[in-house]
C-alpha cells in the first residue's frame with residue numbers, strides 16, 4: 001500500500017539466517033517472532049559468502065511446510081533513506097550474490113497479538129544454487145569443510161543455533177540442532193575446536209605442534225588478535241561449551257564491495273572496514 005504523500009514510509013524485513021546477526025543496514029527497531037507455513041532448511045548453496053564454486057557452502061532458505069514456523073527477527077525500516085539503504089544492500093547481498101528472491105508474509109511477534117507484513121528473501125528451487133532436499137548429515141558434511149570470503153560455513157549455522165538457544169530456548173527446531181551437533185562433531189573429528197561467544201567465532205586446529213601465540217578471531221568481519229598463550233587442552237566438545245579456536249579468514253581484498261559513490265568505508269557484504277581489509 002503506497003504511503004500517502006505526508007505519511008512517512010516504513011516497512012519490515014524478516015531475518016532468519018545471517019540477517020539475524022549481521023543485518024548490514026541501519027534500522028529503527030527489531031522484534032523477535034515467526035512466520036507460519038515454512039521450515040528453515042540449509043538447502044541453498046553458497047559460492048560466495050560461505051563457500052566457493054569448487055566447494056559450495058550451505059546457507060538458510062525457507063521451504064513450504066504447513067505445520068511449521070520459522071523464528072527470527074523483523075527489522076523496521078522508517079523513511080525513504082533507511083528503506084533505500086537496506087534495499088540496495090539486500091538486493092546486492094541476497095539477490096545478486098545469493099540467488100534469493102523476495103516475497104511478503106505475515107510475521108507474528110513473540111508473546112504479542114501484533115502482526116506485521118514482512119519482506120522476505122528466500123531461495124526458490126529454480127535458482128541455480130538451490131541444492132534441493134539434503135539430509136542433515138549431507139548438509140553437515142558440506143558445512144564442516146566449506147568457507148568463503150565471509151568466513152567458515154560452520155560460523156553461519158552455529159550463530160543461528162546460538163540465537164535460538166539464547167532467545168528462544170523453548171522452541172524446538174530438530175533439524176537445526178541436529179545439524180549443529182553434527183557440525184561440532186565433524187569439526188572435532190577433523191581436529192578443530194570451536195569458539196563462539198558474543199558473536200566472536202573462530203576455529204583452532206588441535207595440533208600440539210602449533211604455537212598458540214596469536215588466535216585470530218573473526219568478529220563481524222574484522223579481525224581481533226587474542227593471545228592464546230594460556231590455552232589449555234580442551235575437553236571433547238559438548239554442545240554449548242565455549243572453547244578457543246582459530247579465526248576464519250578475513251575477506252579477500254578483491255572480494256570486498258565498497259560503494260565508491262559514498263564515503264562509507266564499510267564492505268557492503270561483510271561489514272569489515274576498508275582500512276582493515278587493506279591492512
Ligand SMILES: N[C@@H](CCC(=O)N[C@@H](CS)C(=O)NCC(=O)O)C(=O)O
Nearest residue numbers: 014015016017018019049098121150
Ligand atoms: N535471507 C536469509 C538468509 C540471508 C543470508 O544468509 N544470506 C547470505 C547470502 S547467500 C549472507 O548474507 N551471508 C553473509 C554471511 O554468510 O556472513 C535471512 O533472512 O537471513
